[in-house]
Amino acid sequence: MFLFQILAIAVGFTSFATAFDPQLGFNSFVEVETRSLDEIYQAALKEGGTLTVWHGGDEKTQQNGLKTAFEARFPGMTLNITVDLSKYHDINVDQQIATDSVYVDSVILQTLHDFPRWKSQGALLPYKPSGYDNIYPAFKDVDAYHMGLFIIGWSNTFNTKFLNSSVPIEYTDFLKPEFKDKLVLTYPNDDDAVLYQFDLIMKQYGYGWFEALLVQNPRWVRGTATPATLVRSSNSTYAATFTSSIGLFPSSPLNISHPVEGQFVTWPQTGAILKNAPHPESAKLLHSFILSPEHQNATGSWSVRNDVAPPAGYPSIMEMPGTNPTKFSEWMMDRAAVERLRFFFETRIGSAQGLSPLIDDLPISFPDLTILAEKYGHPTGTGHEAISYQYPLKSGLTPLRNPPFDTYQESLDFLEEETYQRQRLSGSKHAIP
Template sequence: MKRRKLSRRDILQGSIALAAGTVFASPARAQAPEPVAVTPALVEAAKKEGKLIFYSSIDLPVGEKLGKAFEAAFPGITIQIERSGSERLFQRIDQEFASNIRAADIINSSDASHFISWKKNGWLMPFVPEDVAKHFPENYRDPDGLFATSRVWLSSIAYNTNLVKPEDAPKSFADLLDPRWAGKMVKGHPAYSGTIMTATFQMVRELGWEYMEKLAKQRVMQVQSSTDPPKKLSLGERAVMADGNEYGIVLLKEAGQPVEPVYPTEGTPTISGPTGIFKTAPHPNAAKLFQAWLHTRETQQFFVDFTAQYSIHAQVQSKPGRRKISDIKLMKEDAEGVEKMTEEIKTRYARLFRV
């Protein structure tokens, strides 16, 4: 049998899939609903509703640009974006459902474990966009068709090039424990940010709580969102970023800011951002239209080009000049593991870092 030559895309997907592991593990493969394409009938039904309420952890400038693109593609439908850290959004959804408030149509979280909980609660609507069925690996979509991964990104180390020489910059998580970085680092908080929650889980799994205990003694500046450390770094308020989103560093560097990402030798934490529709969505057709549009090749390419994040849509290409995820050593994702350890991480982290 003739062996098929592996393409660059095959290698990229293999790299991400390896890091993903069993992100959305399921005891048995269920029968997902039939894939749905963007049709005139769906567009018309969505326009009759005229509105979409999107809960999201996506950076507000990105979310707003995404919303404007959706409104331009489908005139007559307005999108209202409710942006917050994923852990706060998770609490908000719990509170709203407990109070019988059904405000959200659709949600994107940077903590994939949230969708495991929402699925168990029966809160999500089955809906499979055609592109997801055709072009997304199985381990990046729910087997019951309740959600799919809309974006993938990393949580890396980084440094300010005005304050740190390349030869002196940390190369690993272990290097962050060097006394020279005491009082010079910034990092996000897992009780607010889904990115940091996921990254903290992976770091604890690989390095142990002992590592976190030592890092906590380094007088680290604590901020909330994973979007904050890159900003603090570029402003020169801290020399080194202990965690935070890598794409923020990439975008700042491309804009001429004095920052440089570092991919730790132990591996870089990997984060998935799924999106799903609530079964009680006030505007279900608009939500379906947005979910289908969000996962098309065109919109996924927008994510890659505009946000410096990664897509697992098979037809999306990397932007020239950026480092490929296939060239980076990644830590393995495990959404079920995060779900089991969430409360422990919040409690122990708060005690160690006194925040």
């Protein structure tokens, strides 16, 4: 018994020693960025020109656009960015911190509750990147240890080819007979932002809404990109979802809406630089670049900055009806409540089934042709030039039609159909139904 008491005291002292209270520092140790992007760029090159970033998401290629834009803007820099579910990234960050073996420079995650904890542990680097003062106050730590870098939000997403006048606006619209067997939704017990969406809906409409939703026989899937992928597919019977984010200006055949009476989830995807990051200047360059007006204007969504104009046809994120982007972080902080809600849904629909969305082999929604072709073994050129290629079918199947194609969309449809047929004939359970 005495030994256990000693161990408990030792653990207590260890925890106390690793805690960190920045209050009495009065921000004297916070670096305020005064350099231009090009000046930070030169400092980053002197570090070796490479940085490692862990980014929350559910498709490996989701941040290819950021990598391409960053490396094009700063020649000689290499952005090694790994996308995985934020709830898995944070555990691995914890292990690096605990073992004093940090090799990640920057983390950009959905798990907003992690950042105050890491700050209290002294694990983050305080830094005010260019544009920090223009970030909405609710999106940034007052001591500049972490801050929102861009906005993500769910929307009602539907395939216009499958719907006539039944455009879903409110969450009660999804209970209409025409959506029977045509909904595909992310497991709420597998993604906290989706869980929060269900929490908001059921607080408004009650448990009866969820019972009625189950009668609609929705397909439950892992990952928030998967529903939009299935809804978009010409081979799919699914017409709509409300657990995906495809931007505010989707391409045909998809379209979006937001509820007028109900609430939809938005939040600032939050980033921080680890205190022991091996490439701090490179991480500073990335964060300053992401917050730059040039990049904020290119995201196709709302900005975390109050001096960047909102997307055409929309008010600013703080004035957008039907959403409060500050509430998700508050909700995430109550981990006991989140856990109870997660298990509530698990008892109703079961645990999340299937492979991780990062390895399930479903083609991503709105794929770049180059990425999709390479993913499924088709040679391709770059960009839209690929439509002129005569694709040899490595699967050995006979295509439904022969390339080349008249439009970019036709080439996408061809690759998607070819992939589906290959998976179907091989017996893959992941083939799109």
